[in-house]
Amino acid sequence: MSQKRQLHLGLFLFSTGYHPAGWRLPEAVTDGAFDPQFLERVVTKLEEAKFDFFFLGDRLASGADEQYSFPSQMVRLEPFTMLSYLAAITKKIGLIVTVNTTYAEPYHVARMTASLDYLSKGRLAWNVVTGADQRAALNFSREKHWDNAKRYDYADEFVGVVKKLWDTWEDDAFIRDKETGEYVDKSKVHAINHVGDQFSVAGPLNVARPPQGQIPLLSAGTSERSQELGAQFSSAIFTGEILIEEAKKFYAGIKGKLNKHGREPNELFIMPGLVPLVGRTEEEARAKYFELSQLLVTDFNITALSNRIGIDLSSYPLDGPLPDLSLSTLPSEKVKALVGLAEQASGYKDISVRELFYYFAATARGHLLIIGDPEQVADQMEEWFVQEAADGFNICPPYMHDGLDLFVDLVVPVLQRRGLFRTEYEGSTFREHFGLSRPDNQFAKSATLQGAVH
Ligand SMILES: Cc1cc2nc3c(=O)[nH]c(=O)nc-3n(C[C@H](O)[C@H](O)[C@H](O)COP(=O)(O)O)c2cc1C
Numbered sequence: 001m002s003q004k005r006q007l008h009l010g011l012f013l014f015s016t017g018y019h020p021a022g023w024r025l026p027e028a029v030t031d032g033a034f035d036p037q038f039l040e041r042v043v044t045k046l047e048e049a050k051f052d053f054f055f056l057g058d059r060l061a062s063g064a065d066e067q068y069s070f071p072s073q074m075v076r077l078e079p080f081t082m083l084s085y086l087a088a089i090t091k092k093i094g095l096i097v098t099v100n101t102t103y104a105e106p107y108h109v110a111r112m113t114a115s116l117d118y119l120s121k122g123r124l125a126w127n128v129v130t131g132a133d134q135r136a137a138l139n140f141s142r143e144k145h146w147d148n149a150k151r152y153d154y155a156d157e158f159v160g161v162v163k164k165l166w167d168t169w170e171d172d173a174f175i176r177d178k179e180t181g182e183y184v185d186k187s188k189v190h191a192i193n194h195v196g197d198q199f200s201v202a203g204p205l206n207v208a209r210p211p212q213g214q215i216p217l218l219s220a221g222t223s224e225r226s227q228e229l230g231a232q233f234s235s236a237i238f239t240g241e242i243l244i245e246e247a248k249k250f251y252a253g254i255k256g257k258l259n260k261h262g263r264e265p266n267e268l269f270i271m272p273g274l275v276p277l278v279g280r281t282e283e284e285a286r287a288k289y290f291e292l293s294q295l296l297v298t299d300f301n302i303t304a305l306s307n308r309i310g311i312d313l314s315s316y317p318l319d320g321p322l323p324d325l326s327l328s329t330l331p332s333e334k335v336k337a338l339v340g341l342a343e344q345a346s347g348y349k350d351i352s353v354r355e356l357f358y359y360f361a362a363t364a365r366g367h368l369l370i371i372g373d374p375e376q377v378a379d380q381m382e383e384w385f386v387q388e389a390a391d392g393f394n395i396c397p398p399y400m401h402d403g404l405d406l407f408v409d410l411v412v413p414v415l416q417r418r419g420l421f422r423t424e425y426e427g428s429t430f431r432e433h434f435g436l437s438r439p440d441n442q443f444a445k446s447a448t449l450q451g452a453v454h
Pocket residue numbers: 056057058059098100128129130131132133148219220221222223224225226238239240273394
C-alpha cells in the first residue's frame with residue numbers, strides 16, 4: 001500500500017444535481033432517481049476514475065415543499081436496496097449506506113450491513129446519522145423527534161451493540177468438516193448478552209463475521225456529540241465547510257480528539273463536500289453558473305441570506321450594491337471571506353444583493369462551490385488538502401450527467417498528474433482504499449489473552 005498521503009474522492013449522489021436548478025438545464029437528466037441505467041452509468045464512471053466510494057444519503061420523511069430548494073431529496077431509492085444492486089454491477093468502488101439509528105434496531109442493522117458487506121466483497125461502509133428531520137417521528141409512531149442528547153445516547157449504545165454483533169462469529173469458527181460432521185466450532189461463537197439503557201440484545205448475529213471484520217463507520221453530524229461519536233468510531237467524517245480557515249479548525253479539532261480514544265490521526269479522514277462547476281475554460285464554467293442562477297425558481301426571500309451574513313438585507317434593493325460589511329453582527333473576517341467567495345463565483349467585485357443571493361442558493365446546504373477550469377478546480381482542492389482542511393472530498397455534482405463527467409474527465413487527470421490521486425486501485429475493499437487494516441475480533445482477542453495467562 002502506498003505511504004504517500006493522497007486525496008480520497010467519493011460521490012455524494014443527488015440524482016437531479018446539487019444545484020437546486022441543476023435539473024432544469026437543457027442537457028440535464030431529470031428522472032434518474034429510480035432508473036437503474038442512470039445509476040449504472042454513474043457508478044461505472046466513478047469506478048473508471050478510481051473513486052473511493054459512492055455515497056447515498058437518506059432521510060425518513062418527505063414532502064413536496066422542497067421542490068424549489070432541494071428536489072433530489074424529496075424522493076429516492078431506499079439505500080440498502082440501491083446499494084445491493086450497485087454491489088452486483090461493480091467490483092472495486094466502496095459503497096456507503098446511510099442508516100439513521102434513531103428509528104432502527106441494532107440487530108437489524110448489523111445483519112443488513114454484514115449481508116451487504118458480503119455481497120460487495122468487503123466494500124461497504126455505514127454512514128451513522130441520527131436525523132435532523134423532525135417529521136420523521138410522525139412516520140414511526142412517535143410524537144416528537146428526540147433531542148440531540150437522547151439521539152446520541154441511543155446512537156452511541158446502538159453502534160457499540162452493532163460492533164459487538166459483527167464479531168460474534170470468529171473468522172475461523174466454521175470447520176465444515178465432511179468427515180466428522182462438525183460444521184462449526186462452538187467455542188468460537190459468542191453471545192453478547194448486552195443489557196444497557198436502551199437495548200438488550202443476546203446475540204450471536206445470524207450472519208457470519210463480515211469480510212471487513214468491522215465495517216467502517218462514517219458520521220456527518222454537526223453537533224459536539226456527533227463529533228465525539230465520530231472521533232471514537234468513525235473512519236471518515238463528512239462535513240460542510242466553505243471557508244478554508246474554518247475547515248482547518250474543524251480538521252485540527254477532530255484529529256485532536258482521537259488520542260483519547262487510542263487512535264492515530266491517519267485513522268480518520270475528514271471529507272468536506274465539494275460542488276465542482278467545471279468548464280473547459282473559466283468562461284465556460286462561469287457561463288454555466290449564470291445559466292443555473294437564472295433557472296432558480298425563487299421569490300428572493302432574503303431572510304436566510306441575511307442570517308448567513310449577519311446583516312438584515314430586507315431594505316436593500318436586489319440589484320443594488322451590498323451594504324457596508326462592517327454592519328454585520330458576525331466577525332468581519334468571516335463576512336468578508338463569505339462575500340469574497342460570492343465575488344469569486346461571479347468573477348468580479350462589487351456584486352449586487354441578487355448575485356450574493358445566487359451564490360448562497362447554490363451553496364445553501366453548506367458545501368464548497370468551486371467554479372473554474374480543470375486546473376483552477378484542482379488548485380483549490382490541492383490547497384485544502386495540503387493545508388489540512390481536508391483529506392479528500394465528497395463530490396456533489398451540480399447537475400447530472402455533465403456535472404460529474406466534466407469533473408471526472410477533466411479534473412481527475414490533473415489530480416493524478418500531480419500525484420494527488422490514485423491511477424489504479426491498490427486494494428479491493430473499502431478499508432483498503434483508505435489504507436485501514438482489518439481489525440482483530442474482540443472476542444478472539446480476549447480468548448487469546450486469557451490463553452496467554454495459563
Ligand atoms: C455531508 C453530510 C451528509 C449528511 N447526510 C445525512 C443523511 O443522509 N441523512 C441524515 O439524516 N442526516 C445527514 N446529515 C446530517 C447529520 O448526519 C446528522 O445526523 C444530523 O444533522 C443530526 O445530527 P446533529 O444534531 O449532530 O447535526 C449529513 C450531514 C452532512 C454534513
